[in-house]
Amino acid sequence: xxxLMDLGGGFSTAxxxxxxxxxxxxxxxxxxxxxxxxIGPSAxxxxxxxxxxxxxxxxxxxxxxxxxxxxxxxxxxxxxxxSVPGESSTVMTSIDGYQxxxxxxxxxxxxxxxxxxxxxxxxxxxxxxxxxxxLAQAALAFGPPEYFALVVLGLVALAAVSxxxxxxxxxxxxxxxxxxTIGIDPQSGVSRFDFGMVWLLDGIEFIVLTVALFGVGxxxxxxxxxxxxxxxxxxxxxxxxxxxxxxxxxILRGSVVGFxxxxxxxTGATIASFIAYIMExxxxxxPEEFGKGAIxxxxxxxxxxxxxxxxxxxxxxxxxxxxxxxxxIILGALIMFGLRPxxxxxxxxxTLVWAVIASMYIGNLLLLIMNLPLAGVFARLLKVPYKWLYxxxxxxxxVGVFSQANSLEDCWLVVGFGAxxxxxxxxxxxxxxxxxxxxxxxxFESSLRQSLTMSHGTAFIFxxxxxxxxxxxxxxxxxxxxxxxxxLASRPRPASAGEAP
Amino acid sequence: MKHRLLTGDMGFAVGWALLxxxxxxxxxxxxxxxxxxxxxxxLPLVYGTLLxxxxxxxxxxxxxxxxxxxxxxxLTKSLLVLAALVVVVASLGFIGFLLPVxxxxxxxxxxxxxxxxxxxxxxxxxVTASLALVFVHWLSIPLPLVTWDF
Numbered sequence: 001x002x003x004l005m006d007l008g009g010g011f012s013t014a015x016x017x018x019x020x021x022x023x024x025x026x027x028x029x030x031x032x033x034x035x036x037x038x039i040g041p042s043a044x045x046x047x048x049x050x051x052x053x054x055x056x057x058x059x060x061x062x063x064x065x066x067x068x069x070x071x072x073x074x075x076x077x078x079x080x081x082x083s084v085p086g087e088s089s090t091v092m093t094s095i096d097g098y099q100x101x102x103x104x105x106x107x108x109x110x111x112x113x114x115x116x117x118x119x120x121x122x123x124x125x126x127x128x129x130x131x132x133x134x135l136a137q138a139a140l141a142f143g144p145p146e147y148f149a150l151v152v153l154g155l156v157a158l159a160a161v162s163x164x165x166x167x168x169x170x171x172x173x174x175x176x177x178x179x180x181t182i183g184i185d186p187q188s189g190v191s192r193f194d195f196g197m198v199w200l201l202d203g204i205e206f207i208v209l210t211v212a213l214f215g216v217g218x219x220x221x222x223x224x225x226x227x228x229x230x231x232x233x234x235x236x237x238x239x240x241x242x243x244x245x246x247x248x249x250x251i252l253r254g255s256v257v258g259f260x261x262x263x264x265x266x267t268g269a270t271i272a273s274f275i276a277y278i279m280e281x282x283x284x285x286x287p288e289e290f291g292k293g294a295i296x297x298x299x300x301x302x303x304x305x306x307x308x309x310x311x312x313x314x315x316x317x318x319x320x321x322x323x324x325x326x327x328x329i330i331l332g333a334l335i336m337f338g339l340r341p342x343x344x345x346x347x348x349x350x351t352l353v354w355a356v357i358a359s360m361y362i363g364n365l366l367l368l369i370m371n372l373p374l375a376g377v378f379a380r381l382l383k384v385p386y387k388w389l390y391x392x393x394x395x396x397x398x399v400g401v402f403s404q405a406n407s408l409e410d411c412w413l414v415v416g417f418g419a420x421x422x423x424x425x426x427x428x429x430x431x432x433x434x435x436x437x438x439x440x441x442x443x444f445e446s447s448l449r450q451s452l453t454m455s456h457g458t459a460f461i462f463x464x465x466x467x468x469x470x471x472x473x474x475x476x477x478x479x480x481x482x483x484x485x486x487x488l489a490s491r492p493r494p495a496s497a498g499e500a501p
Numbered sequence: 502m503k504h505r506l507l508t509g510d511m512g513f514a515v516g517w518a519l520l521x522x523x524x525x526x527x528x529x530x531x532x533x534x535x536x537x538x539x540x541x542x543x544l545p546l547v548y549g550t551l552l553x554x555x556x557x558x559x560x561x562x563x564x565x566x567x568x569x570x571x572x573x574x575x576l577t578k579s580l581l582v583l584a585a586l587v588v589v590v591a592s593l594g595f596i597g598f599l600l601p602v603x604x605x606x607x608x609x610x611x612x613x614x615x616x617x618x619x620x621x622x623x624x625x626x627x628v629t630a631s632l633a634l635v636f637v638h639w640l641s642i643p644l645p646l647v648t649w650d651f
């Protein structure tokens with residue numbers, strides 16, 4: 001009940017003209033970057049960070065959240081019309097969505113995706129409203145050992161699922177932590193790894209690394225494949241009664257699954273959409289239609305990825321542990337605005353948190369309104385070749401990074417880290433854990449020091465306290481399960497077992 | 502076996518390993534422990550060691566693992582764009598921000614992408630003007646300026 005009253009307060013903040021405009025701008029930009037090739041929500045938020053520096057944090061975070069969940073809608077359009085998922089979370093949509101487009105039913109696929117996304121987004125935002133506050137309340141009892149364990153869990157969870165290799169993910173996270181040690185040690189005042197350069201005393205800014213990896217690095221990796229593709233026509237976006245009958249339950253199931261998967265740290269929308277697709281295929285009376293244009297194959301994954309986007313905000317807002325790469329960047333933005341992510345956010349910055357949550361209800365409604373009549377208009381954007389888009393993106397990266405500290409050295413850093421980001425993309429090293437490592441590095445170091453001071457130097461404090469121990473165990477499982485699964489999969493099978501006659 | 506040593510993948514992993522090694526060695530310039538808690542050098546030593554070991558493990562898995570026959574995009578275009586970025590950043594301090602940024606876009610449109618001159622000039626001009634409007638006039642960011650920036 002208290003949550004609903006707080007939500008009411010959140011609506012009164014979110015419905016002010018300025019915040020409403022930022023919400024619209026966020027979902028519009030999210031939709032746009034979801035449609036446009038070579039730029040995702042992470043890059044869009046990274047590019048906009050310098051513009052929001054010094055502005056109202058509530059309005060900025062409303063916009064960032066809008067970009068995050070709006071991109072899930074936009075990614076669907078590319079998946080259905082050209083079979084190129086705009087986001088990794090819309091990969092499953094492209095299977096049946098594109099088949100529907102080939103059969104002349106692109107409009108119905110986009111329509112059911114928009115309606116499903118709206119329902120799922122609303123249900124999962126309700127879940128966020130009800131689940132995040134008690135979780136944050138419970139986490140208020142956290143001391144330094146629990147915070148330390150939480151940071152370990154957040155880093156490990158994101159690193160373990162970000163790329164194809166757990167090893168590379170963890171290494172990227174450690175590289176981020178390592179970069180966080182550059183500059184003055186806040187406890188001892190000693191300058192570390194500054195290479196004799198005064199401008200490195202403040203360390204490497206989160207914006208610089210984010211813009212470099214997700215802006216410049218992404219462009220350098222994508223500019224070689226900057227070609228246009230034929231786009232299917234969009235007609236009749238309103239689904240028929242039969243479409244709606246077949247999609248009702250997949251939408252509801254996708255909403256629940258997506259939210260639950262999204263809440264788990266490190267999983268996010270992509271895994272949620274995979275699970276939803278497989279589940280719908282298993283439950284369907286006509287599994288043979290999947291892959292040939294089954295509307296359930298669009299409704300389930302689409303609902304699921306939108307629900308997961310809101311679900312991923314639960315651990316981010318309540319615990320300060322991001323559920324995905326994009327929420328890791330939003331977490332960095334919170335720190336940039338001088339806020340401390342984690343359970344205290346709900347008590348010390350309640351107005352901001354509830355305004356962001358309320359804006360998600362409004363944003364989902366705006367997206368539904370935009371998507372049903374304007375799906376065809378957004379589809380036309382697909383005809384803009386990437387070769388016209390990426391030079392302005394580079395220009396914005398340079399000017400944006402300079403503007404946050406008026407430093408030409410930051411421009412050099414953005415080019416250097418951009419080259420590294422290109423290499424990471426090329427050789428499948430995930431970039432999100434590196435950004436998260438840089439963001440959480442100071443908290444990791446201070447909580448470790450405080451914990452060990454409390455325990456007189458013994459590391460048993462992380463095992464003796466039940467919450468810290470549980471979080472550490474979860475972190476170990478995140479690493480161990482994929483490694484063991486990989487080892488089991490690589491074991492040669494006995495010749496007689498499991499072979500078809 | 503030799504070709505596996507010379508891949509970009511391997512070079513990238515070795516690069517990370519060297520960075521880890523540098524941090525490991527550099528950490529000894531700072532005190533490692535003070536009282537009950539780690540001092541300034543402790544975590545850099547831990548991070549450096551971890552990065553070194555993990556990167557070596559990646560390199561070893563590339564060496565001993567099955568070679569992937571994955572086709573990668575050609576490097577030329579990306580390298581040209583990267584070189585253009587280096588030139589632009591090097592020139593920022595001398596000729597201001599807006600001219601190099603305009604030049605960067607024109608170079609990519611005309612030389613790298615071979616797009617029509619007039620349309621390229623219009624797009625590059627509009628983007629540069631928009632950046633000037635937003636950053637210099639609205640946000641009052643002191644971009645390095647020279648007289649012919651405006």
